Amino acid sequence: GAVVSQHPSRVICKSGTSVKIECRSLDFQATTMFWYRQFPKKSLMLMATSNEGSKATYEQGVEKDKFLINHASLTLSTLTVTSAHPEDSSFYICSASGLALYNEQFFGPGTRLTVL
Amino acid sequence: AQTVTQSQPEMSVQEAETVTLSCTYDTSESDYYLFWYKQPPSRQMILVIRQEAYKQQNATENRFSVNFQKAAKSFSLKISDSQLGDAAMYFCAYTEGNKLVFGAGTILRVKS
Numbered sequence: 001g002a003v004v005s006q007h008p009s010r011v012i013c014k015s016g017t018s019v020k021i022e023c024r025s026l027d028f029q030a031t032t033m034f035w036y037r038q039f040p041k042k043s044l045m046l047m048a049t050s051n052e053g054s055k056a057t058y059e060q061g062v063e064k065d066k067f068l069i070n071h072a073s074l075t076l077s078t079l080t081v082t083s084a085h086p087e088d089s090s091f092y093i094c095s096a097s098g099l100a101l102y103n104e105q106f107f108g109p110g111t112r113l114t115v116l
Numbered sequence: 117a118q119t120v121t122q123s124q125p126e127m128s129v130q131e132a133e134t135v136t137l138s139c140t141y142d143t144s145e146s147d148y149y150l151f152w153y154k155q156p157p158s159r160q161m162i163l164v165i166r167q168e169a170y171k172q173q174n175a176t177e178n179r180f181s182v183n184f185q186k187a188a189k190s191f192s193l194k195i196s197d198s199q200l201g202d203a204a205m206y207f208c209a210y211t212e213g214n215k216l217v218f219g220a221g222t223i224l225r226v227k228s
């Protein structure tokens with residue numbers, strides 16, 4: 001149980017375009033979802049926390065107009081990177097937690113974004 | 117600021133031997149959870165072991181066990197009978213509210 005999927009697993013886009021990444025909890029209701037960014041051989045950096053039906057809470061230094069997060073249902077959250085630039089290239093990971101899961105976060109497999 | 121310190125950027129262990137990864141943390145909370153996550157080359161984060169801070173007994177999960185010293189805010193991971201598949205980056209983390217605070221990670225290499 002507690003499986004989280006992400007789509008796409010990797011995406012290449014041109015500078016200036018927008019890219020949407022989906023995160024789904026497949027077998028539980030995720031009251032909270034988290035989006036992380038990770039650079040090679042570095043730790044996970046929390047970008048934002050989203051609760052179903054409410055606005056996301058962004059960490060300091062994360063541009064909320066560039067990284068749009070929507071958590072419209074208990075099983076789906078999306079991250080849209082708007083007007084992407086090469087410096088946005090990174091590995092993006094989502095995680096999800098539910099009320100009955102002791103605050104444990106279950107992680108998706110990640111999405112590698114490359115902006116040309 | 118709440119922090120997690122993993123003082124060993126890289127560790128090596130011979131197959132079948134035992135290795136211990138260190139972790140210290142700093143929190144003002146009295147109730148929290150501690151985790152060790154493994155991230156293999158696939159980059160999928162995998163939960164290795166979990167410890168509730170209110171429990172004195174150290175958690176164990178097959179070949180993986182922890183040494184939890186609450187007063188010292190220390191949470192080390194011991195891997196026994198190391199296997200090639202244990203090679204990965206290991207992250208220590210604790211809960212701060214509903215968030216996770218991660219350490220910088222330790223790369224574990226397993227030699228055959």
